[in-house]
Amino acid sequence: MNFTKTTSYSLHVLAYMARHENKIMSASYLHRQLDIPYSYLRSVLLDLSRKGLIMGVKGRNGGFCLGREKKDIYLSEIVNATEGIDVLNKCIMGYEKCPFDNVCIFHSAWTRMRDEILDILENTTLADHLNSTDISKSNINQ
């Protein structure tokens, strides 16, 4: 009923990196700053790195930084890299051909919200995001 934790973690990490640009941050540092389980954070970072959203720097004093400028990273790409943006194209009720003739009782509320979220994801970059919200100190679910 909401984004996966992996997506949430990724958005947090990338937003944090955007806020402190040009700084190389290690997994252990990010772990301390964002309260994301270390081992899992490692695998999330590896994944984001493989997908080009961040760039890994090996060796002592190594770490990660944004793979592109923050004004060129759209939130939709992040969601796509984790759970895939298709989650938003599914009918809330599990129907196959939802958006068309097959209208359930939740249909209107669901599609309206879906369109709004999609619009936000596709038109907000990390740079925009910095100006609109403040998620520096996380209180993410455990």
Next chain:
Amino acid sequence: MNFTKTTSYSLHVLAYMARHENKIMSASYLHRQLDIPYSYLRSVLLDLSRKGLIMGVKGRNGGFCLGREKKDIYLSEIVNATEGIDVLNKCIMGYEKCPFDNVCIFHSAWTRMRDEILDILENTTLADHLNSTDISKSNINQ
């Protein structure tokens, strides 16, 4: 990002039963009518039965019928019996204190939709549902 299949199955079964009230329907009959995998349908029905939403009748020609009058079964009870209605109280981004001060970028779209869905769930009975939608022949996801 949407209701579980179990919830969807349950809503379908109960809506179908409401439409044909006072008729005892076996699992295999419902399976044929609603295209829900037989074995899984069995366990869903057992669960709904244990929770009192439907009533099981044993023996040949046995089956299930609504546990209460259709005007006394609210959709929220059904969702509660399957995945729990709490899914709707979480921040879409994984924040802890969503509805209060901690506002993420999706907050407005998310809470608006959430309130609408909750309102529908808590104020719609199976009887109301019959008058508003038609989900008799399902094309549910496999």
Next chain:
DNA sequence: TTAAATTGCTATGCCTGGGTAGCAATTATG
């Protein structure tokens, strides 16, 4: 009486999201 159809119940399996752990390779520091 025997067989068929049914629910009640339990055990099992698969897949995915979330999470842990460890090892090799790389780089900086003492």
Next chain:
DNA sequence: CATAATTGCTACCCAGGCATAGCAATTTAA
């Protein structure tokens, strides 16, 4: 050089949603 800190990578574990299969008990039909 030796050690510490780091990423890259892989293997593994666990829980829950989804699904299958089978057995016992009950009831009806032939």
